[in-house]
Amino acid sequence: GQSLEQPSEVTAVEGAIVQINCTYQTSGFYGLSWYQQHDGGAPTFLSYNGLDGLEETGRFSSFLSRSDSYGYLLLQELQMKDSASYFCAVRDGGFKTIFGAGTRLFVKA
Amino acid sequence: EPEVTQTPSHQVTQMGQEVILRCVPISNHLYFYWYRQILGQKVEFLVSFYNNEISEKSEIFDDQFSVERPDGSNFTLKIRSTKLEDSAMYFCASQNFGQGRIEQYFGPGTRLTVT
Numbered sequence: 001g002q003s004l005e006q007p008s009e010v011t012a013v014e015g016a017i018v019q020i021n022c023t024y025q026t027s028g029f030y031g032l033s034w035y036q037q038h039d040g041g042a043p044t045f046l047s048y049n050g051l052d053g054l055e056e057t058g059r060f061s062s063f064l065s066r067s068d069s070y071g072y073l074l075l076q077e078l079q080m081k082d083s084a085s086y087f088c089a090v091r092d093g094g095f096k097t098i099f100g101a102g103t104r105l106f107v108k109a
Numbered sequence: 110e111p112e113v114t115q116t117p118s119h120q121v122t123q124m125g126q127e128v129i130l131r132c133v134p135i136s137n138h139l140y141f142y143w144y145r146q147i148l149g150q151k152v153e154f155l156v157s158f159y160n161n162e163i164s165e166k167s168e169i170f171d172d173q174f175s176v177e178r179p180d181g182s183n184f185t186l187k188i189r190s191t192k193l194e195d196s197a198m199y200f201c202a203s204q205n206f207g208q209g210r211i212e213q214y215f216g217p218g219t220r221l222t223v224t
Contacts, residue, residue, distance in 0.1 A: 033211055035215075042218050101150070
């Protein structure tokens with residue numbers, strides 16, 4: 001089957017760095033994306049990796065290793081507003097995007 | 110900044126009734142998607158649509174569901190004979206692969222409640 005595994009919950013303090021991991025097992029692979037979702041809101045695109053390596057967008061970075069079927073999202077200088085759910089998602093080679101179950105990030109003062 | 114819009118924001122319907130959820134994707138995007146999210150759970154892919162036809166659908170997207178792009182702007186999801194388990198948030202998303210990376214823009218969602 002197709003699956004994406006990520007931790008269900010992560011807690012960190014304001015100003016810290018947190019890493020959210022994602023491992024995937026899909027029939028095809030066309031890239032790993034990360035989305036943020038606040039309670040009651042829509043998913044918002046954060047980052048995308050089509051090739052191995054690190055992509056940096058402001059305080060957020062994302063990494064991909066295709067040989068390990070693994071990626072992570074790195075959030076730096078955490079702020080209270082970063083408290084949200086974070087989903088990794090894989091496009092499976094066709095036009096289907098598979099989402100992980102989401103990681104709920106709690107940022108404490 | 111262009112955005113995806115969805116109407117209605119909340120729809121309440123009785124079991125067995127038909128509902129149509131509407132979406133207006135970003136105007137120059139070519140690929141359209143419907144997802145659903147049951148409260149507290151993950152986002153689930155329903156269907157993708159390109160060039161006026163379904164390009165891929167999930168096992169969830171059975172004969173009860175259909176999609177249509179009736180004009181140049183709207184993209185609709187129809188659910189025939191709704192069931193209690195169809196209660197969920199339904200998100201529309203659009204994408205333009207010309208950006209060279211995969212970035213989907215989601216609408217605010219329609220909360221469907223089936224009673």
